[in-house]
Amino acid sequence: MAELHPIIRTDVLVVGAGPAGLAAAIEAARLGVRTLLIDDKKSPGGQLVKQTHMFFGSKNERAGVRGIDIAVELGRELEAVGCSFMAETMAIGVFDDGTVTALHRDSQIVRIIPRTMVVATGAFENMLLFPGCDLPGVYGAGGFQTLMNLDGVLPGTNVLMVGAGNIGLIVAYQLMQAGGRVAAVVEAMPRTGGYSVHASKIRRMGVPLHLAHTVKAVHGADRVNAATIVRLEQGKEVPGSAFTLAVDSVCLSVGLSPLAELCSMAGCRMDFVPALGGYVPYHDENMMTSNDRIFIAGDVSGIEEASIAMVEGTIAGCSAAARILGWNVEQRLGEHKRQLETLRGGPYGKKARQGKSELWGIELEDEPALEYAPASDLPQAVQRFTSGKRLVIECYDRIPCNPCEEACRQGAIRIGPDITSVPELDADKCTACGVCMMRCPGLAIFMVNMDYAADMAEVTIPFEQCPLPQKGETWTALDRQGAVLGPALVTRVVSATAFDRKHLVSFSVPKQQAHDARHIVPAPPSPRLIEATPQLLDTDPIICRCEDVRLSAIEKVIDQGYRSYDEIRRITRAGMGPCQGKTCQRLILQILSRKLGVPMDSLQPSTVRPPLKPVPFDVLAAASMEDANEY
Amino acid sequence: MRIERHPILTFDRGCRVRFTFDGRELEAFSHETVAAALLANGVPVLRHSVGELRPRGFFCGIGRCASCSMIVNGIPDVRACVTLVEEGMVVETQHGLGSIHG
Numbered sequence: 001m002a003e004l005h006p007i008i009r010t011d012v013l014v015v016g017a018g019p020a021g022l023a024a025a026i027e028a029a030r031l032g033v034r035t036l037l038i039d040d041k042k043s044p045g046g047q048l049v050k051q052t053h054m055f056f057g058s059k060n061e062r063a064g065v066r067g068i069d070i071a072v073e074l075g076r077e078l079e080a081v082g083c084s085f086m087a088e089t090m091a092i093g094v095f096d097d098g099t100v101t102a103l104h105r106d107s108q109i110v111r112i113i114p115r116t117m118v119v120a121t122g123a124f125e126n127m128l129l130f131p132g133c134d135l136p137g138v139y140g141a142g143g144f145q146t147l148m149n150l151d152g153v154l155p156g157t158n159v160l161m162v163g164a165g166n167i168g169l170i171v172a173y174q175l176m177q178a179g180g181r182v183a184a185v186v187e188a189m190p191r192t193g194g195y196s197v198h199a200s201k202i203r204r205m206g207v208p209l210h211l212a213h214t215v216k217a218v219h220g221a222d223r224v225n226a227a228t229i230v231r232l233e234q235g236k237e238v239p240g241s242a243f244t245l246a247v248d249s250v251c252l253s254v255g256l257s258p259l260a261e262l263c264s265m266a267g268c269r270m271d272f273v274p275a276l277g278g279y280v281p282y283h284d285e286n287m288m289t290s291n292d293r294i295f296i297a298g299d300v301s302g303i304e305e306a307s308i309a310m311v312e313g314t315i316a317g318c319s320a321a322a323r324i325l326g327w328n329v330e331q332r333l334g335e336h337k338r339q340l341e342t343l344r345g346g347p348y349g350k351k352a353r354q355g356k357s358e359l360w361g362i363e364l365e366d367e368p369a370l371e372y373a374p375a376s377d378l379p380q381a382v383q384r385f386t387s388g389k390r391l392v393i394e395c396y397d398r399i400p401c402n403p404c405e406e407a408c409r410q411g412a413i414r415i416g417p418d419i420t421s422v423p424e425l426d427a428d429k430c431t432a433c434g435v436c437m438m439r440c441p442g443l444a445i446f447m448v449n450m451d452y453a454a455d456m457a458e459v460t461i462p463f464e465q466c467p468l469p470q471k472g473e474t475w476t477a478l479d480r481q482g483a484v485l486g487p488a489l490v491t492r493v494v495s496a497t498a499f500d501r502k503h504l505v506s507f508s509v510p511k512q513q514a515h516d517a518r519h520i521v522p523a524p525p526s527p528r529l530i531e532a533t534p535q536l537l538d539t540d541p542i543i544c545r546c547e548d549v550r551l552s553a554i555e556k557v558i559d560q561g562y563r564s565y566d567e568i569r570r571i572t573r574a575g576m577g578p579c580q581g582k583t584c585q586r587l588i589l590q591i592l593s594r595k596l597g598v599p600m601d602s603l604q605p606s607t608v609r610p611p612l613k614p615v616p617f618d619v620l621a622a623a624s625m626e627d628a629n630e631y
Numbered sequence: 632m633r634i635e636r637h638p639i640l641t642f643d644r645g646c647r648v649r650f651t652f653d654g655r656e657l658e659a660f661s662h663e664t665v666a667a668a669l670l671a672n673g674v675p676v677l678r679h680s681v682g683e684l685r686p687r688g689f690f691c692g693i694g695r696c697a698s699c700s701m702i703v704n705g706i707p708d709v710r711a712c713v714t715l716v717e718e719g720m721v722v723e724t725q726h727g728l729g730s731i732h733g
Contacts, residue, residue: 040694052639066639125691134698136675136688143692143712151667152642154632155675155689178634222686223675464638501639545690546697548682577681578697578708613695614708 004110006623010036010084012320013100013114015091015262018046019306020298021120022074023313024320028118029083031321036112037083038102040090044078045071046122047142048306050149052177053170054441054500056195056401058419060339061307064403064439066500068149091121093610094266098293101623103615109623116293116320119263120313123256123277123299127583128162129551131217134542137224141171141253148178156249160227161185162215166194166305168253172202175251177465183247183528186213186229188254195348196397197442204519205465206482208528216242218250219534228533246529257586258300264608266294272601275355276302278586279605282359285337286329287316295320302359304344304352307400311339346398346420384515389432389449392515393423395442407439437462438499447506448514457514458491463505467522469493475520477509485513488520544584546577554588558595565589566606578614581606633671650720665711665722666692666699677701677711678725701725 014025017039025037037044051067062070078085086102089110093101100112125140132138137156139147141163147153157180161172164187172182182202190212192199203209212232219226227250231241256277263281264270269290270279280302281289288295297316298309315336322329344352357364383392393404393413398420405415405423412429413436415421437445443462452458459477469475469490477488488507495503509517540550549572557571565588568574574588575581585605593600634642645661652669659668666677666689676686677699690698694713703709704721707729711722 068640124695134680134685134687136677136686139689140691143690146692147667147670147689148634149640151663151671152634152637152640152644153663153667153671154634155670157632177638179632179636223688466636466638468638542685545687546681548680548685578700579691579695582691582695 003108004104006110008036008110008112010034010112011115011324012036012118012317013038013112014118014120014317015100016046016120016122017041017044017085018120018122018298018309019048019070019074020309020313020316021046021118022078023310024118024120024297024317025083026074026077026081027314027317028321029081031318031325033321033324035083036086036114037078038086038089038091040088042087044075044085050145051306052149052174055307056305056399056441057307057343058402059406061310061343063401064441067306090613091262092612092615094262101610103611103613103619107619109615109619116295116323118295118297118316118320119300120296120298120316121259121262121300123303124259124582125252126255126257127587128215128252128254129541129543129587130215131536131538131541132219132224134545135218135220135224136222137220137248138218138250138252141167141251144249144251145171145174148174154178154180157181158183158247159249159251160215160245160247161251161253163187163253163255164192164194164199164209164211165253165255166198169194169198169202171251171253172207173198176202176205179466182207183245184208184210184229186210186215188212188214188232195399195442197395197399197444200394200480201443204478204480204482206478206521206525215250217536224248224250226531226534242533244531244533246531256299256303258302260300261608261612263289263294263296263300265610266291268294271359273302273355273358274600275351275358280359286319286333287312288319293323302352302355308340308343311336311343342419343400345418346400348399385450387450389447389451390427391425391430391432391436392446392448393425393444394446395423395444398422399442401441403439403441404436404445407436409435434460434504437504438502446518450511450514452508455511456508457511458506458508459514459517460504460506461518463503464501468503469505469520475507475522476524477507477513477517478519478521479516480518482519484524485509485517488517543587544574544577546579547573549574554591555595558592563596564604565592566604569606575606580612648716648718650716650718650722652722653724659716661715661717663716665701665703665714665716665720668716669711676724679727681727684727700729702729707731
């Protein structure tokens with residue numbers, strides 16, 4: 001294996017080749033400064049490489065293109081602008097003089113000396129604490145998605161999804177695309193956190209969505225075989241509400257935390273902003289941290305959508321390059337900042353708007369609270385027309401997205417410059433061509449033909465499941481909640497390259513079902529297995545997976561008078577294992593905050609020190625010899 | 632279970648390889664990680680934890696959490712979720728901390 005030169009100098013170093021880092025590297029290199037992008041994976045793309053769904057947003061953010069294809073496009077742009085990319089290289093330390101140490105292929109330490117740096121290291125998944133949370137078969141949703149969409153391996157075929165944010169809803173849908181079954185989705189909040197179009201997609205496929213419910217325990221000897229779910233009221237378990245589902249896997253999608261270790265290590269000011277996901281490096285609108293040579297972009301600056309990460313990346317890349325070139329950055333970034341404002345509009349952007357206002361100490365103008373329900377709960381919105389062939393757009397909750405308007409050549413769909421507006425259809429202009437149905441990332445546009453036959457209507461739906469129905473087959477029609485309506489005769493299946501792996505499937509149903517039928521399945525679904533709730537043998541969950549520290553041990557030392565995370569760490573060893581507290585630190589801080597009755601931001605997280613991941617001694621030893629020769 | 636048909640993706644699994652897991656010969660594909668290959672073969676338990684020797688499996692999938700540390704070709708603490716499986720690889724369940732003397 002070829003060794004790299006142990007010392008690498010560059011103008012801009014970008015750490016992390018996800019959507020934010022790629023955008024930053026492309027922008028910096030385009031502005032003519034020497035740019036090096038590093039990532040611990042073999043190829044660039046970050047989380048994009050497993051995002052099989054079409055992105056939301058506008059044309060500027062590549063809306064309507066699948067994440068996996070955006071990764072390829074950005075990879076090509078990276079090459080075109082002449083940016084160097086170093087794969088399998090993980091930044092493991094940053095030092096006072098700005099030098100970054102990186103571990104290359106787990107076998108060599110390289111020192112990178114950049115003039116400015118963009119940290120785009122993304123986020124890591126939050127853990128949830130319950131008895132059995134460490135059993136094989138409990139996965140982070142991201143890990144599950146990696147197995148499913150990169151390795152092509154389905155680790156479970158009957159899965160409980162915990163969390164109904166966009167990631168939970170999307171992974172649940174992708175699980176069904178991969179041939180698995182989702183036993184249920186539970187969400188502790190009384191509403192879904194993700195786009196209602198994502199919730200509607202899985203509900204009409206028959207997935208029960210239990211709001212104000214959470215997982216209480218997972219059962220099994222050496223692997224998951226069941227999960228107990230309880231209802232919550234004001235965050236408390238409702239007595240007698242427990243039920244147990246037979247499942248072989250539990251997927252956790254309960255939020256992300258910014259992965260800001262490098263910034264913390266570099267001494268950047270860190271602020272605790274819950275609306276942004278926890279501790280984030282303070283940054284200004286140009287994505288500069290409190291260190292004027294370190295910039296950030298993407299989830300590390302606050303948990304948001306990938307489309308926003310890309311825009312932030314462009315801003316950070318431009319700022320990092322401008323710092324070297326001595327340019328005034330303000331006039332170059334106006335357009336991108338307006339783009340961010342648009343993407344953060346509407347109810348879904350409110351959290352981020354709040355978070356950034358808090359960070360910048362500005363008052364947020366009072367806006368109406370987030371009020372929406374999954375489209376499937378909005379029957380009043382359904383237009384029950386009795387004749388004609390019409391498009392039905394079931395997109396009600398102001399998602400920042402406009403590919404349907406872009407796609408319509410007749411100008412029949414109107415959204416306008418504020419892309420968080422709800423699409424309006426001008427039925428007189430619509431020719432029912434169906435192009436918008438293919439382009440809608442939310443699969444939220446349908447066609448209903450009430451004039452199909454004397455007592456039968458024809459419904460057309462966008463379809464991206466296996467198997468694909470064939471004309472003449474009889475399938476089963478489901479309504480928006482996934483309830484069986486009855487048989488549906490497949491009348492037409494239209495596929496085309498331009499449809500990008502979506503198909504338009506038409507089927508006929510009795511006219512009275514036309515405004516309810518929104519999905520078809522090959523056969524009526526079998527009932528979901530509900531089991532008797534097993535007695536809990538183990539009520540004390542493992543909080544630190546690396547060192548096997550249980551919740552009771554943490555509570556005990558707090559009762560004994562230990563008051564800080566660092567003390568708890570030393571006395572229990574929680575957070576001292578190979579993961580360096582990534583899984584347990586947040587949980588322990590929450591327990592401390594609850595038990596002591598103090599706010600989270602008054603509690604000190606641990607000091608981050610290099611190396612950020614375990615490095616073999618022989619690799620470290622070899623590096624120190626190289627250093628000796630250099631000086 | 633390997634995904635045989637998918638509406639969006641096709642999988643380039645590489646070529647067939649054989650490896651052993653705790654003495655059992657198993658089949659995998661060269662582009663699979665050790666953890667993915669074992670899960671595809673229905674093996675969810677990859678190690679037993681450091682303190683209480685509790686069963687542990689694939690968790691974070693990005694080589695950070697150590698839940699999948701295994702003994703590979705005699706070397707302990709190899710993260711099965713980020714290590715590609717190879718022809719003739721000897722993979723063993725790790726019990727507790729690894730030992731450099733096997």
